[in-house]
Amino acid sequence: MTLISYFQAASVPALALALMGSGFAYAQTPSGPEATPAELVDALNSVFGKHPGYRAVHAKGVVLEGKFIPSPTAAAITKAAHLQATSVPVTVRFSNFAGIPTLADNNGLASPHGLAIKFDLPDGTHTDIIAHSFNGFPSATVTDFRDLLVALAASGPDAAKPTALDAYLGKHPVAKAFLTAAKPAPESYATLPYYGVNTFKFTNAKGDVTYARYQLIPTAGSHSLTDAQAAAADGNYLYQEIIKRVIQKPAEFKLLAQIANDGDKIDDPSVAWPDSRTLVELGTLEISHAVSDSNAAQAKLLFMPNALLPGIEVGDSMLNPRSAAYPISYSHRTR
Numbered sequence: 001m002t003l004i005s006y007f008q009a010a011s012v013p014a015l016a017l018a019l020m021g022s023g024f025a026y027a028q029t030p031s032g033p034e035a036t037p038a039e040l041v042d043a044l045n046s047v048f049g050k051h052p053g054y055r056a057v058h059a060k061g062v063v064l065e066g067k068f069i070p071s072p073t074a075a076a077i078t079k080a081a082h083l084q085a086t087s088v089p090v091t092v093r094f095s096n097f098a099g100i101p102t103l104a105d106n107n108g109l110a111s112p113h114g115l116a117i118k119f120d121l122p123d124g125t126h127t128d129i130i131a132h133s134f135n136g137f138p139s140a141t142v143t144d145f146r147d148l149l150v151a152l153a154a155s156g157p158d159a160a161k162p163t164a165l166d167a168y169l170g171k172h173p174v175a176k177a178f179l180t181a182a183k184p185a186p187e188s189y190a191t192l193p194y195y196g197v198n199t200f201k202f203t204n205a206k207g208d209v210t211y212a213r214y215q216l217i218p219t220a221g222s223h224s225l226t227d228a229q230a231a232a233a234d235g236n237y238l239y240q241e242i243i244k245r246v247i248q249k250p251a252e253f254k255l256l257a258q259i260a261n262d263g264d265k266i267d268d269p270s271v272a273w274p275d276s277r278t279l280v281e282l283g284t285l286e287i288s289h290a291v292s293d294s295n296a297a298q299a300k301l302l303f304m305p306n307a308l309l310p311g312i313e314v315g316d317s318m319l320n321p322r323s324a325a326y327p328i329s330y331s332h333r334t335r
């Protein structure tokens with residue numbers, strides 16, 4: 001089975017068109033056991049093509065602003081400044097998954113959608129949360145992720161069967177589950193839950209340590225389009241909808257920390273923890289207005305998964321090598 005048929009099995013026929021136009025020509029082979037940050041960005045470009053001025057992945061997005069209001073319960077697990085009593089201004093970017101800036105919002109490659117948040121603290125420091133609308137990741141490590149991307153890029157419509165992707169997915173059932181999971185088009189960027197996927201180490205004022213993963217749950221509830229509604233939707237419907245929505249009323253999310261139980265895989269973001277885990281409410285994200293020039297704003301913004309404040313540290317071994325790829329994509333898109 002090719003990637004296209006995997007996505008078709010998940011009712012996303014538009015993927016074929018998107019991938020055919022996305023530049024399989026950059027396909028390459030892995031150059032060493034450990035993926036370097038530059039290789040990760042090259043591998044993303046090999047799947048989606050190079051689009052100067054845009055992110056290597058999550059290329060299409062929209063920038064808005066608002067505030068974050070911490071909950072009193074946050075202090076139980078962390079002393080981090082943005083999660084204490086006072087509200088903090090935030091800049092957020094919603095995005096579509098693929099590294100294709102012209103991708104229609106109703107294309108299957110738009111999912112998982114992204115939500116990136118920058119907390120702007122009064123002392124001029126900032127910290128970021130970057131989440132997507134799927135509770136999991138196709139790969140346990142950055143090197144596995146690089147190998148998946150390389151296999152994807154080598155498995156276009158003309159590739160001999162079995163393709164490199166067939167071989168990869170045969171050995172990595174978690175990647176197959178990620179690719180084939182149903183990801184229906186959302187009604188709105190504000191009607192999707194988002195998951196931080198990686199693990200962070202939280203420390204409170206007493207020095208107690210908790211390992212947890214972020215979840216952002218929409219106050220408006222989770223709502224998807226039917227396949228017929230998605231097919232009839234405008235290619236920019238998500239962009240248009242969120243801008244209109246926040247004029248009426250802020251788009252709201254509860255930020256939660258899902259706490260690891262003993263025995264949960266802290267170091268493997270490809271394995272979601274059970275829903276039965278304790279959730280601690282960290283606060284409310286209130287997105288109240290779009291910025292005046294979203295394209296200019298998104299070009300300047302760089303969100304970093306490991307931009308953290310005291311009280312929160314990297315909790316799994318993917319976070320730092322993942323984060324090293326982001327400034328490389330930023331340097332490509334700003335040169």
Ligand code: HEM
Nearest residue numbers: 040055058093114116131132142145196197322326329330
């Ligand atoms: C091996 C792991 C990963 C690699 C190598 C990687 C790489 C990248 C790169 C290169 C960018 C573009 C950065 C820029 O130009 O500013 C990006 C953006 C993004 N990634 Fe990842 N990523 C990884 C894992 C994840 C995970 C686990 C999530 C979800 C939890 C995620 C969600 C996003 C989102 C939402 C954006 C867009 C951020 C924005 O709006 O600027 N990524 N990623």
